[in-house]
Amino acid sequence: MNDRIWTAAVIVIGDEILSGRIQDKNVAQIATWLNVQGIRLREVRVVPDVQDAIVEAVNILRARNDYLFTTGGIGPTHDDITVDAIAAALGVGVEIHPEARAILERYYVTRGGLTDARLRMARVPAGADLIENRMSGAPGIRHGNIFIMAGVPHITAGMLDSLTGTLEGGMPVLSATIGCWVAESEIADLLGATERAHEGVQIGSYPFFREGRTGANFVVRSTDQAVLDACITDLSAALAEGGWTPVPGGI
Amino acid sequence: MNDRIWTAAVIVIGDEILSGRIQDKNVAQIATWLNVQGIRLREVRVVPDVQDAIVEAVNILRARNDYLFTTGGIGPTHDDITVDAIAAALGVGVEIHPEARAILERYYVTRGGLTDARLRMARVPAGADLIENRMSGAPGIRHGNIFIMAGVPHITAGMLDSLTGTLEGGMPVLSATIGCWVAESEIADLLGATERAHEGVQIGSYPFFREGRTGANFVVRSTDQAVLDACITDLSAALAEGGWTPVPGGI
Numbered sequence: 001m002n003d004r005i006w007t008a009a010v011i012v013i014g015d016e017i018l019s020g021r022i023q024d025k026n027v028a029q030i031a032t033w034l035n036v037q038g039i040r041l042r043e044v045r046v047v048p049d050v051q052d053a054i055v056e057a058v059n060i061l062r063a064r065n066d067y068l069f070t071t072g073g074i075g076p077t078h079d080d081i082t083v084d085a086i087a088a089a090l091g092v093g094v095e096i097h098p099e100a101r102a103i104l105e106r107y108y109v110t111r112g113g114l115t116d117a118r119l120r121m122a123r124v125p126a127g128a129d130l131i132e133n134r135m136s137g138a139p140g141i142r143h144g145n146i147f148i149m150a151g152v153p154h155i156t157a158g159m160l161d162s163l164t165g166t167l168e169g170g171m172p173v174l175s176a177t178i179g180c181w182v183a184e185s186e187i188a189d190l191l192g193a194t195e196r197a198h199e200g201v202q203i204g205s206y207p208f209f210r211e212g213r214t215g216a217n218f219v220v221r222s223t224d225q226a227v228l229d230a231c232i233t234d235l236s237a238a239l240a241e242g243g244w245t246p247v248p249g250g251i
Numbered sequence: 252m253n254d255r256i257w258t259a260a261v262i263v264i265g266d267e268i269l270s271g272r273i274q275d276k277n278v279a280q281i282a283t284w285l286n287v288q289g290i291r292l293r294e295v296r297v298v299p300d301v302q303d304a305i306v307e308a309v310n311i312l313r314a315r316n317d318y319l320f321t322t323g324g325i326g327p328t329h330d331d332i333t334v335d336a337i338a339a340a341l342g343v344g345v346e347i348h349p350e351a352r353a354i355l356e357r358y359y360v361t362r363g364g365l366t367d368a369r370l371r372m373a374r375v376p377a378g379a380d381l382i383e384n385r386m387s388g389a390p391g392i393r394h395g396n397i398f399i400m401a402g403v404p405h406i407t408a409g410m411l412d413s414l415t416g417t418l419e420g421g422m423p424v425l426s427a428t429i430g431c432w433v434a435e436s437e438i439a440d441l442l443g444a445t446e447r448a449h450e451g452v453q454i455g456s457y458p459f460f461r462e463g464r465t466g467a468n469f470v471v472r473s474t475d476q477a478v479l480d481a482c483i484t485d486l487s488a489a490l491a492e493g494g495w496t497p498v499p500g501g502i
Contacts, residue, residue, distance in 0.1 A: 015455055018292045019426070020282030021470060022457070024275070027297070031271030041269045043304065044297035046278070049455075053294065076436035077456040078443035117439030136460070152458065175270070185327035188368030192329035204266055204300075205328040206273070207403065209387070219272060 006169045007042040008034050009061035013082050014072040014151060015049050025153040026071040033160045038169025039067060049073060054085035062089075062146055067167060072151030074138065076117040082148060083141070087125035090143065097124045100139055107137030134158040171223035176232050179251030182244045183207070184216040190238050191218065198231040200224065208251075217250040257420045258293040259285050260312035264323040264333050265402060266300050276404040277322040284411045289420025290318060300324060305336035313340075313397055318418060323402030325389065327368040333399060334392070338376035341394065348375045351390055358388030385409040422474035427483050430502030433495045434458070435467040441489050442469065449482040451475065459502075468501040 010030055016022040024046070031041040042065055047053040054070075062068040073082030087094045100122035101114075108114045121138035124130075131140030131147065135158040141148040147163070149156045184191075184207045195203045200222055207216040218235060222228040236246040261281055267273040275297070282292040293316055298304040305324075313319040324333030338345045351373035352365075359365045372389035375381075382391030382398065386409040392399040398414070400407045435442075435458045446454045451473055458467040469486065473479040487497040 012295075015453070015472075016457055016470070017278065018282055018295065019424070019470075019472070020279045020284075020286060020292070021426075021455075023279045027268065028271045028274040031269060033271075035271060041271070042299065044263075044269065044295075046295035048293065075456065075458060077439045078446060079453075079455055111434070112437065115436065118436045120439070121436075152460075173270070175272075183362070185366065185369045185372075186363065188328045188371070195329060202266065202330075204272075204330055205326065206267055207326060209403075219267070219270075221266075221270070 004170055006039045006067075007065045008039050008067040008069060009042055009065045010044045011054070011057045011061060011068065011070045012044065012046040012072060013049065013054055013070055013085075014046070015079070017046050017072075018048055026149070026151070026156050029153060029157055030069055030071075030149075030160065033164075034169075035173055037164070037167050038172045039167065040173060049079050049081055051081055051085045051088060054082065055089040058086055058089040058146070062144075065145075067145050067147065069147045069149055071149045071156055074121065074141070074148060074150060076120050080120070083123050083125060086143065086146060086148060090125055090146075092126040094123050095126045096122045097128065097130060097141075100124065100130055103130075103133075103139055104137055131159050132162040134162060173221050173223055174225055174228050175219055175221045176228055177217050177219050177250035178232060178235055178239070179215060179217045179247040179249070180239055180244050181213055181215045181251070182239070183214045187239070187242065187244070190242065191235075194231065194235050194238060197234065198222075198227055200227060201231045203231070203235070215251055219250075255421055257290045257318075258316045259290050259318040259320060260293055260316045261295045262305070262308045262312060262319065262321045263295065263297040264300065264305060264321055264336075265297070266330070268297050269299055277400070277402070277407050280404060280408060281320055281322075281400075281411065284415075285420075286424055288415070288418050289423045290418065291424060300330050300332055302332055302336045302339060305333065306340040309337055309340040309397070313395075316396075318396050318398065320398045320400055322400045322407055325372065325392070325399060325401060327371050327389075331371070334374050334376060337394065337397060337399060341376055341397075343377040345374050346377045347373045348379065348381060348392075351375065351381055354381075354384075354390055355388055382410050383413040385413060424472050424474055425476055425479050426470055426472045427479055428468050428470050428499075428501035429483065429486055429490070430466060430468045430498040430500070431490055431495050432464055432466045432502070433490070434465045438490070438493065438495070441493065442486075445482065445486050445489060448485065449473075449478055451478060452482045454482070454486070466502050470501075
């Protein structure tokens with residue numbers, strides 16, 4: 001059995017997130033996908049379209065995580081500088097990947113041909129492999145433990161799909177949720193005590209306010225199904241004993 | 252006139268974002284609010300509910316930005332460690348803020364009273380001031396250039412509202428958008444040339460695929476309205492000249 005914890009980081013590259021123009025959707029889908037691979041998303045950074053900022057984040061995060069994913073900045077326009085920045089971080093040159101060129105030639109044969117701008121999307125940090133893009137033309141890029149993905153979420157979804165099962169991971173983190181119409185402040189001690197009583201379990205408490213009422217969802221996480229089940233059973237019993245009604249699966 | 256660029260960073264604290272369970276909504280609203288204050292969001296980090304990770308991010312980001320905002324981890328439960336982590340980063344103790352205690356006493360007088368768990372929400376890094384919470388009980392916290400906000404987006408929205416106009420900033424970044432039913436790869440050169448021809452302007456290109464067609468929105472940013480207008484006029488003319496129809500305001 002493989003008990004070590006495998007970790008990943010994500011770098012979201014793009015002024016459009018930092019300006020507030022677009023709300024990121026890639027982090028949640030990459031996080032969810034990583035869980036299934038038995039890899040924990042440990043940290044995320046959003047950086048501007050500025051080479052130094054990308055280089056700094058890439059070099060710190062690739063060194064202290066098993067895997068590093070980037071999203072954004074791999075299109076054909078002047079603001080797409082991800083490949084150059086990652087090559088600079090790695091200390092390698094940038095080259096046209098012959099297979100990427102062939103893919104783009106095929107893709108654009110009915111779309112006006114492969115122009116210089118479009119050929120930019122065949123550029124990779126020297127020594128890289130490609131990640132299949134099932135949605136459109138330009139492929140993603142893998143270099144060592146770095147995975148360079150698109151900014152457009154459905155394209156990244158397709159790239160993740162093609163990577164499924166290819167990355168070594170550990171035990172998937174399992175989770176179960178109990179919802180309750182209770183102010184979390186009323187049961188804070190109960191939650192802490194329940195977490196301490198079940199080794200290797202984390203309980204997250206996520207309050208909400210709906211229809212004029214206060215409630216919270218409690219998410220229990222563990223890599224061991226039996227431990228998870230025992231914790232959920234105890235937490236449900238403790239809530240019921242306190243006079244609240246636990247809602248399995250959350251509210 | 253104040254030409255210097257004021258910057259901010261955001262740290263999103265929370266396992267719920269890294270697990271993919273919740274999609275962050277605070278970054279976009281803080282970014283949009285900062286723009287209006289004349290402050291640019293320069294970087295974002297998402298860190299787990301782990302003290303060392305919070306301390307590292309706080310100390311790096313508060314030193315190199317004018318302002319640092321954190322979201323999440325200020326509730327009453329065992330997984331809310333933001334105040335302790337920031338106090339550790341600052342090298343100060345944690346104390347009960349008397350005004351925060353009074354606010355909580357008033358808030359909970361009709362809600363079962365101020366328990367020990369609820370009193371946790373009056374804890375602040377020593378020397379901090381409060382940020383008004385117009386939505387619920389527990390206030391936000393300001394310590395120097397650090398602003399400690401809630402995780403729940405509508406509560407943070409209220410806190411931002413109460414901070415409006417109180418932070419020194421520079422010239423707001425203005426932006427205007429042109430949409431076009433064109434593959435961005437067809438006009439990559441045109442975009443780059445237009446950006447270079449207008450000093451101090453950034454043009455972002457954001458492609459999309461809708462209703463079976465390829466399009467893109469081009470967002471032009473500048474702190475100078477006249478420069479922005481001139482760039483938009485030129486870009487629209489160049490698109491029209493190429494046979495495409497620019498859509499003011501975006502698609």
